[in-house]
Amino acid sequence: MNRTFPTAGAASIMSMALLAGGAHAAVTPEACESSAFQINQHPAAASFDARAVWLGKRLLKWPGADAGAVFKLYYAANGTITAPAGGKAGGASGFITLERFTGTVPAAAAARFKYLADGPVLQVRESDADDVRALLRQQLVLVQEDAQGSVRAATRIQVAGALDDLYAAAAGLDKLGASVAANRTAFTLWAPTAQQAAVCIYNGPAKPTGSVYQMRFDDKTGTWSVALPGDLSGKYYKYAVDVPVDGAGIVRNMVTDPYSVSLSADSKRSYIGRLDAPRLKPAGWDAAPAPQTVKNPTDMVVYELHVRDFSINDGSVPSEHRGKYLAFTDTGSKGMQHLAALARSGLTDVHLLPVYDIGSVPETGCAVPAPFGAADGLAQQALVKETAQADCFNWGYDPYHYNAPEGSYATDPARAEVRVLEFRKMVDSLHKAGLRVGMDVVYNHTFKAGQDGKSVLDRIVPGYYHRLDAKGAVEQSTCCDNTATENLMMGKLMIDSVTLWATEYKIDSFRFDLMGHQPRAVMEQLQQKVNAAAGRQVQLLGEGWNFGEVADGARFVQASQLSLNGSGIGTFNDRTRDAVRGGSAGDAGEALFKRQGWINGLVYDPNAHAGQVPAAELSRAADLVRAGLAGSIRSYPLQTYDGQVKTLESIDYNGQPAGYAAEPGEVVNYVENHDNQTLFDIGVFKLPAGTSSQERARVQVLGMAVDAFSQGIAYYHAGIDVLRSKSLDRNSFNSGDWFNRLDWSYRDNYFGTGLPPEADNGKDYALIKPLLANAAFKPAPGDIAWTRDAFRDLLAVRASSTLFRLPSAAEIRRRLRFFNTGAQQIPTVAAAYLDGRGYEGAAFNGVAYFINVDKIGHTVADPQAVGKRMRLHPVFTAAGVADKRATQARFDSATGSYEIPPRTAVVFVED
Known part of the structure; x- marks a missing residue:
């Protein structure tokens, strides 16, 4: 085997050495003008599956039969290997013969690759071991040959095991990407299989030509790097990387940096800049603290919000800020006033749907359609579909660059520094409003x-x-x-x-x-x-x-x-979600109606589609709700509807334990988020058609109360408190502004604004159409305002006492006690007592809470409450309490009984 594999040396591209025996064209300033990549495809380049797997730097596995074959690893610097079955391998620069490995595969590798099918493990000979790094920078094809040298099978090799073994030192690198220090700008790119790499520097986001600098390869870490004199902040760059690509030979990719901290418009070029530069920070940024509202994870009350949804429909926001980061700095807007009111009531966190650089929204020149049509019309979704790939909206689960802010939310996406500064201004403003900031991240896939x-x-x-x-x-x-x-x-x-x-x-x-x-x-x-x-x-x-x-x-x-x-x-926590809403996230067709939930009529208020449902189903759902109220911790004991006492991990949820967490901070309770239909829309399917608008609002509050009273982290979707509807859309990720609107003036919830997009909803159009046409389902502004205020009351109750957010399973077991359980329970009423004696922040000696989802009132007794002095929680006796029905709840000390009005969530306290 030829072991002459020189690496690049000088910084100047003009003195670049040729790599791996290949005839590489130098990267020129003209090449830097390429917007994407260049393929130097060889006519003989063939495509192969990658069935074999590197287990480490010397071991490989061939999943499949051995049959005494000879295994050869062919290599070619120009990517021209051919290996036709029954013929001879050709187009290679050479090959090495692999040995069968008869030892024990190292434990870490065996565990990592346990999923591979059986087959021979092969080994690079000791004499060839030093060449593996160089081999991996060429096309490699592993060929199984018979005794005459004819090809039985050929495959590429999956490279991760070898690269991780050979270049483990790269994990300790502090700086990848562009870094600027005093009078010096450095670039470091991990590309261990590249044959050469260079960086193109541009004076601006759209300047046509760039200066080219060859990068040096580090054989220990697998990185290419170059350090240039001067502070190049404000300039832009791309890499030119020559890599072997299956079926194409050696490809020169003109590519942005995975570690880009910002980019030009539409992610064409990476930005060079110091994130600690004063001009990229709002005034007082370094000294401004985040709100200190969360001591334990269970203190978190989260509002999940999309940046564009928040303000695009808010006329109180300056037009240039609508749909942008800066809308959060307009503190007098209706949207910010809404968030500020929630913060005063007890909301701790806003979680933003993806705000890293996404690949699915044009950052400049995106379309803004203006749909119109009947409540059950097709025209709205047709226009949204027509512009879906070019409009300004997407949820953003399409990662392009993980470390850079999304440009479509900046007022000037063409200037990379603007999105950094405006993002920070958004965070700063939310912090000043008393809200911490969370971020939705998507590292499980790329765009x-x-x-x-x-x-x-x-x-x-x-x-x-x-x-x-x-x-x-x-x-x-x-x-x-x-x-x-x-x-x-x-x-x-x-x-x-x-x-x-x-x-x-x-x-x-x-x-x-x-x-x-x-x-x-x-x-x-x-x-x-x-x-x-x-x-x-x-x-x-x-x-x-x-x-x-x-x-x-x-x-x-x-x-x-x-x-x-x-x-x-x-x-x-899908257990609580499904028990409360009914059915599951994947329901479609008649199941959307038939599978009612605990809050919307299961057994006690069947709709026209429900049919005969065993009464035990309601009791079973009630137990799942209680499990969620107890934080879904494995060790909590609950008397179930069959009279037995079981730990929550012993209660079944679709073949899994209802209680699945060790501690309450490991559970996020929710009944609505961006996925699937909103809670209001689920109610349209599941509540009997004759349910009044006012009662639908009450059902919404019952769902929110389950989250508010549950141990663990409380998580709400933005707009749940204003009866948000997406016109029955089950998946609004690309449904445009039209189906994702919010109204902070509290006049409309946008139910009945057209049939939702056909791709995800069309199969149910026959069921959806008459619902959207029914104007009785649409709430009046008074219903929206009432729900808004009732939600704030629930937040205030949760914030009033640490008993609603206990930080440990031990405290939950010690302090939370359910009554109205077992075989004699009233399954439409969840009733619990929290013991506050000696507990910091409890505010009361005890708290009793109730959620009655029934259409009628119920009386439930707590034998341990006999003789106690219980009164309504101060929130429910305040002059401005939203739910006046809750003020009709009564406690009888002599019997320890509580009278709970229909469809009411209420709390009593013990002084």
Whole structure:
């Protein structure tokens, strides 16, 4: 084997050495003008699956039959290998013969690659071991040959195991991307399989030509780097990276930096800048503290909000700020007044849907359609669909650059520094309003992979950053191109990114999309590192769903509901959600009507579609609600509807434990978020059609009360308190402003504004159309205002006492006691007592709370309340209390009985 693999040396592109024996064209200033990538495809370039897997720097596995074959690893610097079945391998620069490995695969590698099918383990010979780094910078094809040298099978090799083993030192790098110090600007790019790399520097975001500087390769870390004299802040850059790409030969990719801190409009170029520069900070930024409202995770009361939704429909916001970061700085606007009122009542956090750089929204020149039509018309969704890929709206679960703010929310996306400054102004304003700021992050997939023009990671290290299936294709169980955070440098990118947002933008907490696709170990490492960097506790929350190629620990111990037990990381509680709303998130067709929930009529108020439902179903749902009220902790004992006392982990929820967490900070309680229909819209399906608008509002408040009274973290979707409707849209991620509007003037909830987009809702149009046409479902402004005020009262109740947010399972077991349980329970009433004696911040000796979801009032007795002096919570006796019906609740000390009005949530306190 030829072991002459020189690396690049001088900073000047003109003196660049040729790499790996390839005939590489030098990167010229003209090449820097390329907006995407250049393919120098060889006519003989062939495409291969990637079935084999590197287990480490010398070991490989071939999943499949052995049959005594000879295994050869062919390499070619120009990517021209061919290996036709039954023929001879050709187009290679050479090959090495691999040995069968008969030892024990190292434990870490065996565990990491446990999912691979059986097959021979192969080993690079000791004499060839030093060449593996150089081999990985060429096209490699592993060929199984018979004794005559004919090809039986050929495959590429998945590279992550080798790269992580060879370049483990890269995990300790402090600086990747562009960094500016005194009179010096450095660039560092991890690209261990690249044959050459250069950086193109531009004087502006759209200047046509750039200066080119060759980068030097570090054989220890796999990075390319160059340090240039001077502070280049305000300039822009891209990398030119030559990498082997299957089926294309050697490709020169002109690509932005995965560690970009900002970008030009539409992410065309990366920005050079110091985030500590005074001009990128609002006045007083460094000294301004975040609100100190959260001592324990369970103190969190979260409002999930989309930046554009917040203000695009708010006429009290200056037109140039609508849909932008700066709308949050207009403190006199109706939207900010709404948030400020929530903060005064007890809201602690606003969680922003994705605000990193996303790939699905044009940052300049996006369309703003103006739909119109009948309440049940098709015209609105047709126009939204027509402009969906060019309009200004998307939820943003389409990561393009993880470390840079999204440009469409900036007033001038063409200037990279503007989005940094305006993002910080948004955070600063929310902090000053008394609200901490959380951020929705999506490290489980990227917007694009492969050689797509909006792919970044895969065009720098092909085949590394994404999770691959048995043939080497990118897994897409998350919706899109799944990332592989189990791989060292993808895990590092996630950790570095979260740390940047927490330290440079003062983000207080993070909500991880599809967190179950991340390894628990990496999430715990992230928690430790971000806390240390920020000098404070940064709360991590996420979707702990268990599905896809990683399900049930197939590849690693996941950051999923059951696997995170004991980690302190919070996961969303689908048990309470489903019991309260009815059915499940995937329901469609008749199931949307038939599967009623605890608050909307299950058994006690059946709708016309419900049919005969066993009475036990209501009691079973009531027990699941009580489990949620107890924080869904595994160890809490509850008397269930069958008269038995069980720990919550022994109560069944669709084959899983109802109680799944070790501590309440690991549970996020919610009944509505951005996914699926809003709670109001679910009520349209499930409540009997004759339910009045006023009673629908009461049902909405009952759902919000379950969250308010539950132990754990309380999580609400923006607009739940104003009866938000999406005109029955089940998935409004790309439904435009029209189906995602909010009205902070409290006049309209936007129910009946047209049939929702056909792609996700069309199969149910026959069911949806008559509902939207029924004007009786639409709430009056008075119903909206009442719901708004009732929600604020619930927040005030939760904020009034630490008993509603106990920080440990031990305290919950000690202080929370349910009554009205067991076989004789009234299943439409949840009743509980919280013992406050000797507990800091309790404010009362005890608290009794009740949620009666029935259409009639009920009396429930607490034998331990006989002789006590219980009175209505001060919130419910205040002159401005929203729910006057709650003031009719009564307590009889002689019998320990409470009279609870219909469809009412109420609290009594013991002085």
